[in-house]
Amino acid sequence: MIQSDSAGHRQAQGDVAALAGTIERAAGDLALAEEPSNFARALDAGAPRD
Amino acid sequence: MTDLTLTELAAAIAARKVSAVEATGACLDRIARLDGRLRAFITLDADRALARARALDADLAAGRRQGPLHGVPLAYKDLCHVRGLPTSCGTKTAEYFTSELECTAVARLSAAGAVTLGKLNMSELALGPFGDNPHHGDAGNPYKPGHVAGGSSSGSGVAVAARLAFGALGSDTGGSIRLPAACCGIVGIKPTYGRVSRAGAMPLSWSLDHLGPLARSVRDGALMLEVVAGADPHDATSSPRPVGALVAGLERSPSELRVGLPENYYFDGVLPEVRAAVEGAARTLASLGASVRTLRLPDPAVLVDVASILTRSESAAIHARVARERPDELGAAVRSRLEVGFHISAHDYLQAGRLRARLTREFVAEVFEEVDAVLAPTIPEPAPALADVTGGSVDEIVRRMGRFSRLTRPFNVLGLPVVALPCGFSADGRPLSMQIAGRPFDEATVLRLAHACEQAGGRPTRPPALD
Numbered sequence: 066m067i068q069s070d071s072a073g074h075r076q077a078q079g080d081v082a083a084l085a086g087t088i089e090r091a092a093g094d095l096a097l098a099e100e101p102s103n104f105a106r107a108l109d110a111g112a113p114r115d
Numbered sequence: 116m117t118d119l120t121l122t123e124l125a126a127a128i129a130a131r132k133v134s135a136v137e138a139t140g141a142c143l144d145r146i147a148r149l150d151g152r153l154r155a156f157i158t159l160d161a162d163r164a165l166a167r168a169r170a171l172d173a174d175l176a177a178g179r180r181q182g183p184l185h186g187v188p189l190a191y192k193d194l195c196h197v198r199g200l201p202t203s204c205g206t207k208t209a210e211y212f213t214s215e216l217e218c219t220a221v222a223r224l225s226a227a228g229a230v231t232l233g234k235l236n237m238s239e240l241a242l243g244p245f246g247d248n249p250h251h252g253d254a255g256n257p258y259k260p261g262h263v264a265g266g267s268s269s270g271s272g273v274a275v276a277a278r279l280a281f282g283a284l285g286s287d288t289g290g291s292i293r294l295p296a297a298c299c300g301i302v303g304i305k306p307t308y309g310r311v312s313r314a315g316a317m318p319l320s321w322s323l324d325h326l327g328p329l330a331r332s333v334r335d336g337a338l339m340l341e342v343v344a345g346a347d348p349h350d351a352t353s354s355p356r357p358v359g360a361l362v363a364g365l366e367r368s369p370s371e372l373r374v375g376l377p378e379n380y381y382f383d384g385v386l387p388e389v390r391a392a393v394e395g396a397a398r399t400l401a402s403l404g405a406s407v408r409t410l411r412l413p414d415p416a417v418l419v420d421v422a423s424i425l426t427r428s429e430s431a432a433i434h435a436r437v438a439r440e441r442p443d444e445l446g447a448a449v450r451s452r453l454e455v456g457f458h459i460s461a462h463d464y465l466q467a468g469r470l471r472a473r474l475t476r477e478f479v480a481e482v483f484e485e486v487d488a489v490l491a492p493t494i495p496e497p498a499p500a501l502a503d504v505t506g507g508s509v510d511e512i513v514r515r516m517g518r519f520s521r522l523t524r525p526f527n528v529l530g531l532p533v534v535a536l537p538c539g540f541s542a543d544g545r546p547l548s549m550q551i552a553g554r555p556f557d558e559a560t561v562l563r564l565a566h567a568c569e570q571a572g573g574r575p576t577r578p579p580a581l582d
């Protein structure tokens with residue numbers, strides 16, 4: 066962990082809490098089978114048909 | 116000579132109307148004259164550039180043309196490892212990043228005949244959208260002194276716009292190719308995720324990093340992209356998909372293409388003159404036969420939060436050592452942004468990655484069912500004054516950074532190909548810019564639309580008055 070002043074530390078934790086809240090709400094109904102590697106599959110599936 | 120586009124110069128060299136030595140010398144003269152105030156370069160490699168140019172001229176005289184960039188002087192963001200040169204990544208440490216491999220994109224440009232002029236200025240660790248740098252000086256906006264050059268590929272934007280180089284490479288994790296292109300009035304291409312190898316370039320966020328060209332015309336950018344794109348055994352994320360003939364496809368009419376202007380998010384808080392310029396470009400495309408309509412995009416704000424979680428987690432992991440052992444070497448805003456990453460839980464990071472997959476699948480299915488490309492502003496305002504964005508508390512600076520890159524970051528999460536290109540000037544002479552995003556791996560369509568807009572608007576960009 067970076068040793069910084071306590072105000073900076075609190076700010077970082079506050080920023081993370083806000084981000085995490087948004088992600089948690091949006092991710093609430095993700096399918097069990099969803100995984101990060103599906104991103105690459107989404108790109109491939111969306112490419113123009115050659 | 117430096118006002119020629121890359122394509123024009125390559126043709127002139129091939130026809131032996133101009134030599135590689137003359138072109139390289141013209142760039143070096145201009146760098147000597149202007150870079151003291153523009154601060155585009157971190158490392159200039161003049162002697163080797165001239166030696167290489169002489170060798171290329173000898174090759175051509177003997178009937179050997181290395182490739183489509185034979186003799187063309189280029190320069191690279193100082194996070195690309197180039198054999199024999201240090202790679203500071205914009206930090207205080209001259210050799211911050213080392214690699215056994217030369218940056219694949221640089222190696223491909225060299226193999227195509229390019230001359231390397233040197234390494235270009237950038238925001239420290241590529242973490243900053245304005246292009247200021249506490250160690251190497253703030254890159255100067257060629258059109259408006261005292262205003263930002265855009266970052267993080269600031270030197271790439273400045274060098275190309277100011278005619279110090281005929282093209283450049285940059286990297287784009289949240290807009291770092293498109294933001295300097297927008298501020299400096301040139302073209303910047305963020306390709307599809309996986310289209311261009313990142314091997315041999317400093318990583319900031321392996322999920323969101325892209326390498327791509329900055330150039331003075333769409334054609335120049337397409338040519339550079341054609342050279343650097345394609346599978347690379349040194350980058351596991353690089354795609355085996357064929358690149359296709361991007362330059363050859365530019366002249367096809369955009370008449371059967373469908374273009375969408377976002378109803379939500381992309382025009383919120385955007386200055387009226389930026390909005391007017393982008394809407395003007397939409398009318399231009401319509402006059403060329405494209406079908407232009409408005410549409411509502413899946414909420415880009417969530418994508419920005421996903422980008423923040425992924426970038427901050429990954430950048431903190433990658434750059435943990437400097438952040439922990441030598442934090443005083445880093446600028447306050449960079450230190451602050453890295454620090455956030457140390458507080459993100461594995462749970463949140465993984466949820467963001469899973470969410471990204473779903474959001475990308477949904478965006479591609481919903482949006483590209485309706486249109487072939489999305490047209491939007493690149494930046495919400497033309498290049499702001501440096502003093503206005505670098506003053507105040509660290510918290511204020513970081514929030515300004517987020518606002519300035521809010522229009523580019525969603526496309527990094529989605530991994531889609533995007534071209535940023537000029538669409539006019541503000542009343543006080545600062546460049547305005549728009550971005551065109553398309554289907555995954557469909558660089559051909561976004562470049563074709565961008566080229567059509569550019570041609571309808573005449574000369575790619577008005578040169579900055581620097582002499």
